[in-house]
Amino acid sequence: MAKVLASKDSDYAQWYNDLVIKADLAENSAVRGSMVIKPYGYAIWEKMQAELDRMFKETGHVNAYFPLFIPKSFFSKEASHVEGFAKECAVVTHYRLKNDPNGKGVIVDPDAKLEEELIVRPTSETVIWDTYRKWIQSYRDLPIKINQWANVVRWEMRTRLFLRTAEFLWQEGHTAHASKQEAIEEAETMLNVYATFLENFMAIPVLKGIKTESERFAGAVETYCVEALMQDGKALQAGTSHFLGQNFAKAFDVTFATKEGTNELVWATSWGVSTRLIGALIMTHSDNNGLVLPPKLAPHQVVIVPIYRKDEEFEKVDAAAKDIVQKLRAAGISVHYDNRDTHKPGWKFNEYELKGVPVRIAIGPRDLEKQQVELARRDTLEKSFQPMEGLTGVIADILEQMQTSLLERARKRTQDGTYAVDTWEEFTEAVKNRGGFIKAHWDGTAETERIIKEKTKATIRCIELDAPEEEGVCVFSGKPSKRRVVFAKAY
């Protein structure tokens, strides 16, 4: 097979981009930084959405929808939020076009200028807290636990498909609580929901931690995060959950009457994951032959390719294939039967390998005689012959094994890539040549963090929630430190 992807080892970034394009996941559009999510990529997102949505509802959340546009003035209300978000964003200034008097298409109608410009939401805290003010009067109105599935826009200068795009799809949860404790518990619960989803469905092991002050979400008191290690040794922030304290309640004047009759500011959280997760999925499992998908998120878990020369052969093979399709579907296994006569079996094999279909079944006349099929497993690339009798059970087992084994493989890689260093020399050497999650002591100052980032491009990914207390000295400044933090270069 002619390799259609750049090699992972020689050019990881090019391999990634080739894979996204060739596996039909997404492509760039005519608008700079905005991608088209193609049906196959979107089908993976739908699987992820369905599962997350179920988990959100099980933890007591409901969905709603808030406006795309946010008045510019809203961004000035929360001091740190404006710094973090209101800068690189799409600004709507007019509401009408008109015919060009010179006959050259359409132009913006200067008479249709908005009194106040509208910002296309980069995140929705402001518009939501402006709304919550009207919904919350007393403790009886709390908690509010709402999630929104939406598109957001951040005017990124350097974009990469799924990882960083001007427009992306995401979910954003926004909750309101009567007590600080309850809000912190909510932020932690949602962090755990993300970690569980990533491990159990995406087969991606994560570190759970909190961000340093400089890496915190603009407007948050505490930012919790899940961080994953990609194949090339770089970290990817997979999801964040923020304890917002009373910052947005203060900015938007949202108070409630307590049971005791006093009036207090409401406590808040917000949390989100985005289509960026598809990038994490690719960079955790895929190989030089293409995408590798955990069975729980594969649009098709099984593909069946018929092998035949003559029409009589096709008839028999077709009947056997349809029988397998029916049995697999009855067992709740999703299957695609590719009986197109416009493409050869070899082409189809490559195609489904590229697209990461977990199990490929081929059936030809000789297989029929032997009452067997050829089964290829995408993660290991192993091929075997399997009897038709009991095939459904065999496939169900393989899918389950594959789901587990992908997580184990990723976990081993992450563990191997996680290590401690103690000196500045070791540290710089580690960042430069080895990559991975580097556990090192840090003196706790934003200044040291900044210098380390400038010198090495490594950032503090998180302070792990379960980081043990350990006396040490900062890898850069030599000042005392009470625990190690996790450094890495990151996407």
Place this chain on the structure above:
Amino acid sequence: MAKVLASKDSDYAQWYNDLVIKADLAENSAVRGSMVIKPYGYAIWEKMQAELDRMFKETGHVNAYFPLFIPKSFFSKEASHVEGFAKECAVVTHYRLKNDPNGKGVIVDPDAKLEEELIVRPTSETVIWDTYRKWIQSYRDLPIKINQWANVVRWEMRTRLFLRTAEFLWQEGHTAHASKQEAIEEAETMLNVYATFLENFMAIPVLKGIKTESERFAGAVETYCVEALMQDGKALQAGTSHFLGQNFAKAFDVTFATKEGTNELVWATSWGVSTRLIGALIMTHSDNNGLVLPPKLAPHQVVIVPIYRKDEEFEKVDAAAKDIVQKLRAAGISVHYDNRDTHKPGWKFNEYELKGVPVRIAIGPRDLEKQQVELARRDTLEKSFQPMEGLTGVIADILEQMQTSLLERARKRTQDGTYAVDTWEEFTEAVKNRGGFIKAHWDGTAETERIIKEKTKATIRCIELDAPEEEGVCVFSGKPSKRRVVFAKAY
């Protein structure tokens, strides 16, 4: 109960608005014309989405996602499309804000002006056909049958919650075909999907027809539509399906190599329904007490309200209620058990009546003694006592009856409101005083259509697909006509 809604008979528009607000469906936001869809309203939309999405997939469609922003120049490419769509729309001109040098919040950075303005999509034909050009080379690449769930923006001057908002949620299908016949069949198939969904799930009977040239979608060769009659005698366009001919293929240069080796322009359709359907749902079934929901779309089909004074009473009632909850859920019936002690039963009764929960169950100590519950049916407002034994079956039957009976009731109302008139005097009188679907002869000219609209505000809603041939004379011009068309005032 203090009436919380304006009376339907005295002020239908106010009643509608009151209901949307009080039943917690949606509300206006700080951005003119943009609504917040509240959790209860959004839950109805989710039910509708789930069903439509299933129907789209069953008819061979897949989902994808295209960019929110469309370059301004794209709108000039299809001549009639620019007239219809590129006018009242949100225009992004800048991509950055900066701190006001005078310290007054943030201002638009004049240095961050886009070279070409971006339009927030009012509909996506242009950006999608620009993409399809890259996807389509040969007949092997066809058909493409894609649907998108998305938000769109049209800068409406007069907005009404759900019925006409600047931003709304919808689905838009965009398909590409190798032959004219196949594209026409697709447009008709999707019209039928909409009609089936409206009748079987929303319990809304519809007329199926085609639009006149002046009411056609900008860029379409034929616009098919489903039209429903609201309680106040006005029509509402519930969904449209367009046969676009080769117009967009021509505008975006999308051709394909045929089997025979020639090169031809691709044939297109597009079709959509939006959150406007929630307005149709309200104005088809609801009453002066609030929302009435067809059971298939109700977020909760059953609500249980416990009645008690003392704690010991609550314990017993609570146990019985939980038992019912479990049995209903096991039977696939969605149920909400409202055991809050912060609200009285009477308040809850009103609340769930307002929100249109199909079946309300109340259980008190006396009911327990008699092993019965009180059951209130939302559509008829009938109350009855039902034995606990076999309650699940009784409720399942009632829900099924209610779904059918709501459709029948709406069908009868629509039939009673559909009638023929033959003279101009009858016509103007009918439009003015009776409303409804008025079947009248029309001479087929846009000029007559325009004058009738000016004089009466009635428009031709559709030419029914099954309209029988019938010789007659135009109700306005007296010129000959071959069939009646359907006039109405419309939302």
